[in-house]
Amino acid sequence: MASLLRIDVSPRGNASYSRRLGDTFTEAWKSAHSGGSVAERDLAVNQPTYVDIQWIQGAFSAPDQQTDAHKAALKLSDEYIAEVKAADHILITTPMYNFTVPAVLKAWIDHVVRVGVTVNYTDKGPVGQLNGKKVTVIVASAGAYVKGTPTENFNYLNPYLQHILGFIGITDVTFVNAEGGAGVQYGKISEADYLKPSEDKIAELAKA
Numbered sequence: 511m512a513s514l515l516r517i518d519v520s521p522r523g524n525a526s527y528s529r530r531l532g533d534t535f536t537e538a539w540k541s542a543h544s545g546g547s548v549a550e551r552d553l554a555v556n557q558p559t560y561v562d563i564q565w566i567q568g569a570f571s572a573p574d575q576q577t578d579a580h581k582a583a584l585k586l587s588d589e590y591i592a593e594v595k596a597a598d599h600i601l602i603t604t605p606m607y608n609f610t611v612p613a614v615l616k617a618w619i620d621h622v623v624r625v626g627v628t629v630n631y632t633d634k635g636p637v638g639q640l641n642g643k644k645v646t647v648i649v650a651s652a653g654a655y656v657k658g659t660p661t662e663n664f665n666y667l668n669p670y671l672q673h674i675l676g677f678i679g680i681t682d683v684t685f686v687n688a689e690g691g692a693g694v695q696y697g698k699i700s701e702a703d704y705l706k707p708s709e710d711k712i713a714e715l716a717k718a
């Protein structure tokens with residue numbers, strides 16, 4: 511049975527473009543995968559904790575050496591990793607903040623990237639352990655980062671996510687960038703026209 515894990519990041523609820531496009535994706539995915547399961551993790555509603563000293567000591571101790579405080583600090587990490595492992599397809603819906611991922615998404619990443627669990631260091635260097643998964647990332651941004659324009663190199667979000675997901679073994683990553691949302695705010699483009707190119711892409715991607 512196909513399984514989708516949906517991770518939402520924007521704190522803007524129904525006003526969020528990335529969430530709304532995520533709804534479109536989820537509905538299309540459900541239609542294309544009858545009987546498939548959808549798990550949801552809302553990082554805006556239930557915000558991740560940050561890596562702290564107990565987390566670090568626990569993550570670098572053998573399981574039989576971990577104290578109760580270590581285990582408590584790693585509980586959320588264990589949950590997030592179990593959710594990712596259980597999914598064939600992971601949908602991340604996120605705003606761009608300050609040219610990269612919002613802090614809550616970075617905090618989620620810090621829990622999921624764990625030496626000896628999701629990435630192993632070997633003689634040949636780091637080897638990601640989460641193979642065979644597909645990720646779709648829906649990104650909403652006010653600006654546009656189009657090749658050949660002065661802002662083309664300012665999108666640090668896509669390359670960062672591509673790299674860190676690859677680091678834990680997930681190389682099949684597709685981005686849908688809903689760029690230029692500021693145009694809606696300034697009355698230069700309708701909301702429907704802003705969303706349409708992303709909706710078209712999503713309808714295709716959700717079938718896979």
Ligand SMILES: Cc1cc2nc3c(=O)[nH]c(=O)nc-3n(C[C@H](O)[C@H](O)[C@H](O)COP(=O)(O)O)c2cc1C
Nearest residue numbers: 520522526527528605606607608609650651652653
């Ligand atoms: C704190 C903050 C930082 C932002 N930084 C950027 C940015 O660096 N580049 C950009 O294009 N848009 C930026 N934006 C605009 C958001 O990406 C845009 O409003 C997007 O639609 C938010 O996603 P959402 O609609 O899913 O909430 C920022 C917005 C906020 C609140």
